[in-house]
Amino acid sequence: MNGTPLSSILLVLFGSVVGSFGAVFLKLGAVRLKGFWSLLNWRLALGVSLYLGSSVFYGMGIRHGQLSVLFPMVSVGYVWTLLWARIFFQERFTRPKVLGLGLVLLGCCFVGLGS
């Protein structure tokens, strides 16, 4: 099994975007939790659905290509999540966060080159 098709990488990356929106809606739902029945709110349901949806794209992505290339690419999800946290929840970008994101992206480029 040699090389990893670009389409596989794009599917995994798309899955990571979908999953990061899942995290946003889980957060929106979780802050509203009060009592058992509040578990049934549309934000949590949408969050869980987006997570499940992202795993479908991920599954399609790893069908072809090397797992040792595609699995580390999931870490791009950290970048989206921090970006949405900045935009939707006004969480600040601290220096370690920016540095960490840079290293994650650099690592994904290296892993891609290793394909």
Added chain:
Amino acid sequence: MSTFAARPATSENAASERHKRSLVMVCSCTLISAAAQILMKIGVAHFSMNWHALLTNVPLIAGYSLYGVFTLMMVMALREGELSLIYPIISLSYVWVTVLSYFIFHDHINLFKLAGISSIMFGVTMLGRGERK
């Protein structure tokens, strides 16, 4: 006096016990996540779009189930433990998956991949630190 002195000590013990438990849980999480990845990869290779094939695809079902277990365990661990400790440990799963892919799928390991996962692991560790208040 002695009872007052004893109280903080016991609560500290209980806290460190909880702490240890959540670390062990996160470590086992990384192994579960790696196993899930391998099973999913095997499963999707045999994937075909009919009900019989889907329901008898044991690796696919097992892989996705383990992935679900992993996610639930992570949520529990993240509620209790510190992100700065949990994130670096989670990133161990990159090591397991790379090693297992080498043995099971005969993926090549090269300098780019090793540099890549090292950089990602270092980056994830930094992210965990950035969350500390």
